[in-house]
Amino acid sequence: VDIEPDGHVSYERSCQTDLRASDVEGGGGNAGGQGAVSKSSTSILMKMADRAKNRVLTGTTSATQEERRLKRAAEAKSSEPERPEIKELSAEERQKLEGHPDYKAFFERATLLVERALGQEAWDIALDFKNTSAEQAEGGADALKHVDDYSEEKWAKGRCVTDLRFSPHRQEIFISAYHQKTNPELSDPDGCMLVWNLTMKNRPEVAFSAPSAVLTAIPHKFDPALFYGGTYSGAILLWDTRQKAGPVLKTPLSGKGHAHPVSAMEQVGTQNATNLVTASNDGRLCVWSLAMLNTPQETFDLKNESKAGRREPSVMSFSFPENETNILYVGSEDGVMWQVNLRGSKPGIAELYEGHDGPVTGVHMHPHQGNDSGISSDTTTDLCLTSSFDWSVKLWRVKHFQSPVLTLDAFEDYVYDVRWHPTHPACFASTDGEGHVDLWNLNKNIESPVLRCENPNNRRLALNKCHWSIDGRKLATGDSEGTVSVYAADRSVAQPRNEDFVQFQERVRQLKPTAQRSRDGYDSRLASMAR
Numbered sequence: 001v002d003i004e005p006d007g008h009v010s011y012e013r014s015c016q017t018d019l020r021a022s023d024v025e026g027g028g029g030n031a032g033g034q035g036a037v038s039k040s041s042t043s044i045l046m047k048m049a050d051r052a053k054n055r056v057l058t059g060t061t062s063a064t065q066e067e068r069r070l071k072r073a074a075e076a077k078s079s080e081p082e083r084p085e086i087k088e089l090s091a092e093e094r095q096k097l098e099g100h101p102d103y104k105a106f107f108e109r110a111t112l113l114v115e116r117a118l119g120q121e122a123w124d125i126a127l128d129f130k131n132t133s134a135e136q137a138e139g140g141a142d143a144l145k146h147v148d149d150y151s152e153e154k155w156a157k158g159r160c161v162t163d164l165r166f167s168p169h170r171q172e173i174f175i176s177a178y179h180q181k182t183n184p185e186l187s188d189p190d191g192c193m194l195v196w197n198l199t200m201k202n203r204p205e206v207a208f209s210a211p212s213a214v215l216t217a218i219p220h221k222f223d224p225a226l227f228y229g230g231t232y233s234g235a236i237l238l239w240d241t242r243q244k245a246g247p248v249l250k251t252p253l254s255g256k257g258h259a260h261p262v263s264a265m266e267q268v269g270t271q272n273a274t275n276l277v278t279a280s281n282d283g284r285l286c287v288w289s290l291a292m293l294n295t296p297q298e299t300f301d302l303k304n305e306s307k308a309g310r311r312e313p314s315v316m317s318f319s320f321p322e323n324e325t326n327i328l329y330v331g332s333e334d335g336v337m338w339q340v341n342l343r344g345s346k347p348g349i350a351e352l353y354e355g356h357d358g359p360v361t362g363v364h365m366h367p368h369q370g371n372d373s374g375i376s377s378d379t380t381t382d383l384c385l386t387s388s389f390d391w392s393v394k395l396w397r398v399k400h401f402q403s404p405v406l407t408l409d410a411f412e413d414y415v416y417d418v419r420w421h422p423t424h425p426a427c428f429a430s431t432d433g434e435g436h437v438d439l440w441n442l443n444k445n446i447e448s449p450v451l452r453c454e455n456p457n458n459r460r461l462a463l464n465k466c467h468w469s470i471d472g473r474k475l476a477t478g479d480s481e482g483t484v485s486v487y488a489a490d491r492s493v494a495q496p497r498n499e500d501f502v503q504f505q506e507r508v509r510q511l512k513p514t515a516q517r518s519r520d521g522y523d524s525r526l527a528s529m530a531r
Helices: 031-054 062-079 091-100 101-122 498-511 518-530
Strands: 144-150 163-164 171-176 192-196 208-209 214-219 226-231 236-240 262-269 274-280 283-287 298-301 304-306 309-311 315-319 328-333 334-341 349-352 360-367 382-386 393-396 406-408 415-420 427-432 437-441 451-453 463-468 474-479 484-489
Touching: 091 101, 144 451, 163 283, 163 463, 163 474, 171 214, 171 498, 192 226, 208 437, 214 262, 214 427, 226 262, 274 315, 334 360, 382 415, 427 463
Parallel strands: 163 214, 262 315, 315 360, 360 415, 415 463
Antiparallel strands: 144 484, 163 171, 171 192, 192 208, 214 226, 226 236, 262 274, 274 283, 283 298, 304 309, 315 328, 328 334, 334 349, 360 382, 382 393, 393 406, 415 427, 427 437, 437 451, 463 474, 474 484
């Protein structure tokens, strides 16, 4: 038996309702029925929207909302970490903290960086070296300018500057060696060596002490952390910036080493085969291996046997030709320059060059520019400059003549040092006892300097040493009271033209040995000074 259901429920895809099929006129499935369902569903949605609009939710009153806001703020405050209360240190606690080694190291490093950054303003880092005036291009009055004085109260003041060298690794770093103080205190070391940065004029980067006066010092050519020094006691010192202020190594006094003041030293060779050559004023030369400074590898006592008698030169300075490790030229107290061979069949003195009437204070071989400029290197490799107490600077061609080829005597006091410019073939600088810094250009004048500089602070003190930076843009000089003055060179000097090399080559070829000056003139000068 089939029993039909009482009602039939139909659904549309557009909405789901509780309508019965009987509520739809004409039954389901026709167009009229579909229109009725759509109309009915639309009215239901509108009713639901009205009910939602008029509905009042429980717990949404203004008072309840304020309570919730306060509760959320309290929860956020409680979730934040508690800030510790700042406690002010007492005088005793502060003194203890400032005396801690870690704090001292941090404070010293931090202030060093700040001073270095502030000191950059002293140098015009935006200077355009390509665009200069016509006067500067010709090397006029601005060819060499005084920039700054570098001095330090504790270490340098009252000490004589004995040596100056720019670092071969960083252009802004240079070192200065100092003699003993005039009136030392018990806490003052006998000698010291300071490492300076061009950006800081009142504070050295590093200060090293020495048990004896330091007469000469050089930076290591291949290790920026190492420095060597020669002392008045005859010891060779090694300093390391990674260690304490004192020397990390000191050569012992022995029969093979130096027992007299070490007046000059140089590092020669390559990175894989390098040696340290030192000389003392008793005429002894020592060759050291940098890996072992206990005993020198070779020792030479300079002696010259001739018909006139036996001569033992007292070394004041020496210089190696560029890329040379065997031959060096030595200036002595008797006014003679000597050629010395360190190796070969006859090591020792090979030639002598007489021309000066007083002790030879400075010797410098030309840093030959021939390979870089395209001109013959034979023109410059044998050029040597010497300065002396006889108030003169002499130019030598050591491979051709034993007499000077040029004598420059535009001085009125002792000439303490002379240095070729590292890039310009015809330029060099000299310093004298009146505090003058003379810039010479042999292409322009072979009788007088093209520029004579004096310290603008009226410091008329004797200038003992001078040294050019590697790029030739800065010149450092040291005086007898512990102040180092730095001068800036113009682009016309630091960046020579090709014409300068060709002109210098022609000028050198024309130079011939000069006539020897009688010693009577020198003796009369000394007599006038004594009066």
